[in-house]
Amino acid sequence: MTRTWFITGGTPGGFGMAFADAALEIGDRVALTARRLAELTDWAQRYGERVLVLPLDVTDTEQVHEAVRATEEHFGGIDVLVNNAGRGWYGSIEGMADTAVRKMFELNFFAVLSVIRAALPGMRSRGSGWVINMSSVAGLCGVTGFGYYSATKSAIETVTEVLREEVEPLGIRVMAVEPGAFRTRAYAGFADEPIEESVPEYATVLERVRDAMVEQDGAQPGDPRRGVRAVIAAMAEDPPPRRLVLGSDGYDTVVTTLENSLAEIRAHEKLSRGADFPPES
Numbered sequence: 001m002t003r004t005w006f007i008t009g010g011t012p013g014g015f016g017m018a019f020a021d022a023a024l025e026i027g028d029r030v031a032l033t034a035r036r037l038a039e040l041t042d043w044a045q046r047y048g049e050r051v052l053v054l055p056l057d058v059t060d061t062e063q064v065h066e067a068v069r070a071t072e073e074h075f076g077g078i079d080v081l082v083n084n085a086g087r088g089w090y091g092s093i094e095g096m097a098d099t100a101v102r103k104m105f106e107l108n109f110f111a112v113l114s115v116i117r118a119a120l121p122g123m124r125s126r127g128s129g130w131v132i133n134m135s136s137v138a139g140l141c142g143v144t145g146f147g148y149y150s151a152t153k154s155a156i157e158t159v160t161e162v163l164r165e166e167v168e169p170l171g172i173r174v175m176a177v178e179p180g181a182f183r184t185r186a187y188a189g190f191a192d193e194p195i196e197e198s199v200p201e202y203a204t205v206l207e208r209v210r211d212a213m214v215e216q217d218g219a220q221p222g223d224p225r226r227g228v229r230a231v232i233a234a235m236a237e238d239p240p241p242r243r244l245v246l247g248s249d250g251y252d253t254v255v256t257t258l259e260n261s262l263a264e265i266r267a268h269e270k271l272s273r274g275a276d277f278p279p280e281s
Helices: 013-027 037-045 061-075 097-128 145-168 188-192 200-216 224-235 248-267 269-273
Strands: 003-006 029-033 051-055 079-082 129-134 170-180 243-245
Touching: 003 013, 013 029, 013 079, 013 224, 029 037, 029 061, 037 051, 051 061, 051 243, 061 097, 097 129, 097 145, 097 170, 129 145, 129 224, 145 170, 170 224, 170 248, 188 200, 224 243, 243 248, 248 269
Parallel strands: 003 029, 003 079, 029 051, 079 129, 129 170, 170 243
Antiparallel strands: none
């Protein structure tokens, strides 16, 4: 059966474009959204009517509903939603500007909710569908210097977990995808961004974080095309995984973090259980 994919964040060289290419390779149709449509014009022309390119600022709820409605009218419905749009800023927990924190949550979290809410009615009416939420290893293992970015992805993890339980009886499946370091354009802009830190004591840490990411740009081990093929393969499993970590570096980081967390929780089991009322109560 031919499926229709609705993918946000269609930046060339990123996961959004990689998802679109992979979906088209297996014979599906794609609605790809982006803020700058000119970047997608040449790409879209190769696929004719199998591709619908739509302008979309995911933080604009009205635009989100218009894009979803246009896709449903053009293709007859949305079978796979990929929430991919988002980006990260660095800064300390204490010193990052409040406006920057709120802007990041608007893009990485609240906009995702808007797209999900717009697409779910159609999926519910058909009794089928997929929601793929692009999270990050940072959502499971907070990254120093990217505390608020990590927080947005952690919020995506929790919402994805609960959404899965709510919509599974309706025939809709949900998966969180957590990439590690992948060779996209995500790190490219950091070299030109000044460190805007209001607390000088954190400047040195942030400089180290930024320099490490700039140095890794173009040398990240993860391949976006292989990554999306892994997601498509996971979707076909029965049952599919609830979450999928992408990349060897991400896998090792997540496994080590979760094993350490579990060991620490167990080491304090007596204190945890001691917080209950005594059994005779």
